[in-house]
Amino acid sequence: MKTTNLSFPAKIMIGAGFICLVLMLFAFMTAEPVKYILGVFFGGLYSILNFRLLQLTCNKAIKMPPGKASNYIQARYFLRYLITGVVIYVAIINPFVNVIAVFLGLIAVRLSIYLNEFLSKKSVSGNEA
Secondary structure: OOOOOOOHHHHHHHHHHHHHHHHHHHHHHOOOHHHHHHHHHHHHHHHHHHHHHHHHHHHHHHOOOHHHHHHHHHHHHHHHHHHHHHHHHHHHHOOOOOHHHHHHHHOHHHHHHHHHHHHHHHHHHHHHO
16 A cells, blocks of 8 residues: 555554554454453554644644744643543553553554654665665
């Protein structure tokens, strides 16, 4: 699948979705596959939504004066981390999800960014040779 026409955030979100699907394949190696799949889904979905919130925050802050933008970004930063704390808390107290799988889902966007950068640098170096 060629994603060259997609924006960077779209590539990251699609990549995170694929990473979550790959992580879900490992569910059958666990004792409770349904809990594992729900955990990856819950963590991955929040991770993608959190990345989208970051994108919307940056797009809105660009149009603001510098002082107001700084305060806006800081407020949104703390809000995103508060929500992340709530997600982790819910994952810990909820008996229907695997906590480790939630954490794996939470890092899906980060893995997608690393993978996207690795592949883009590999393709750039391959084009120069």
